[in-house]
Amino acid sequence: MKAALFYPPLDFRLEELPLPELQEGEALLEVKSCGICGTDLFKVREGKKSQVLGHEISGVIREVKGISPFSGGERVFVAHHIPCFLCRYCRHGNFSLCSQFQQTNIYPGGFSQFIRIPRVNLMQGTIMLPPQLSFDEATLVEPFACVLRNIKRIKPHPEDEILVIGGGPAGIMHVILLRLLGIKRIDVVEIQEERRGYLGKFPVDNIFSPGEGKKEYDIAIVCAGNLPAIQEGVKNIRRGGILNIFAQAPEDTRLDISPNQIYFECTFLGTYSSSPVEQREIMELLKERKIKVSSLITHTFPLSRIREAINIALKGKESCKIIIHPRE
């Protein structure tokens, strides 16, 4: 099978790998679609390890070994990390900090023609697609689930005024889910002019460039992993507000804040990743067409053109969600 191996920095090579061998209870998935995520781009920029990236995966189960809830032929979404639901982190709802969560993974990665689904991922993180949902749309289950989990942690009040910083895929997904929850005022700050234009298609009240005329917000959701974006959030929350960080920043980033901002009841809150709970909730919303995701997908590429796809994603511009089709 072909897989796209990432070699730091910034290099991708298409290589031939052996088909993964299955152990008892595992399955082989033919990957139909895999989305490029902000965390893939973070690894492309900052990563030191060569690996097959990609974790927003949908496809068809081609083989199962041993006793399994699947028999082969099912169209599914597959989650790459599964929490144990038992440890201290899980009991506190910090599923993504669970050691099992970080150890479990599909093999070798979504930018590959086939992947092995370990037993625990098959039992708890593999969800059947409703017939009306395309493979491309189904890749959005994972990123939307992360956004939903973030919003659950923030617990916005209906009258909150919210500023989303970064109008890429994650920012837009926040806008879509927050609107569905009935949030009245949602503004977005976006640095790129092309993306400010693109944002007009979504239910945003005001679109600003950084530093432009704004006011105090109850919540700032930072969907860009860089210091100026986070500082934009710090500057724009009112007393009692929430600064939320949804994107990983480079390791050496340091934030200078006044402790009095915390004293005057601001909350600093981050969210990393999602759990099978939110993934199933998002699948239900997609099934009922409560959220429409196709407008988020701007580009699709065959695996052989992954470098081009990653370069477009890194630039941002008028691209939003970019999907790789490994079998083309």
Ligand SMILES: [Zn+2]
């Ligand atoms: Zn993702």
Ligand SMILES: [Zn+2]
């Ligand atoms: Zn756990």
